[in-house]
Amino acid sequence: MLPSDPDQPNQSHSQPASHESDRGAAExxxxxxxxxxxxxxxxxxIAERLVADxxxxxxxxxxxxxxxxxxxxQVQDDTEYRLTAKTTRDRFPTLCACLEEIHPYDVPEIIATLVIAGSPAYLQWVAEQVSE
Structure with missing residues (x-):
């Protein structure tokens, strides 16, 4: 336990401080x-279409x-270009449908990974850019 600050009212230091956002909205x-x-x-x-839309x-x-x-x-050995798109969970179904429509592959790789942490400002920017 941390010693209490003599200039502050009696506080318990055994509980972690709240990390709720001051913005009032979840990231x-x-x-x-x-x-x-x-x-x-x-x-x-593909990249241009996803960003433009x-x-x-x-x-x-x-x-x-x-x-x-x-x-x-057969085992294939090919050179490819990997695209990494940043979007939100809400926009993913539409992005996925678009990729399936415009992608040249019969079965394109479409894998989404949740970003579990990041700069709050960047995460908010992503959300703003893909808002309808």
Missing amino acids: PEVLQVLTTTAQLEDAQR RLAACVQIEAPIRSLYRWDN
Whole structure:
């Protein structure tokens, strides 16, 4: 237990301080959504569409990566571009439907991961950019 401050009223230091937001609203549930494409042009087209349609606040396109996977009963070894889109849980269903519609793959990788912590200002910015 911490010693009490003589200038402050008697306080119990055994309980952690409250970390509730002073903004009065909970932080938005932000997701990172991954997908891959074989061509840089497809990655750019998808990224532009997601941001233009306010489905993603930001989409990062990474340098070519190497992907090994099984398709049509054969192991494939391909170069791909990974896209990471920032969105909210509320916008994910629409983003997912858009990706399924415009993606050149028959079965595109679409994986969403919940961001469990981040800069409150950044998380709020993401939410504002994808608001309808």
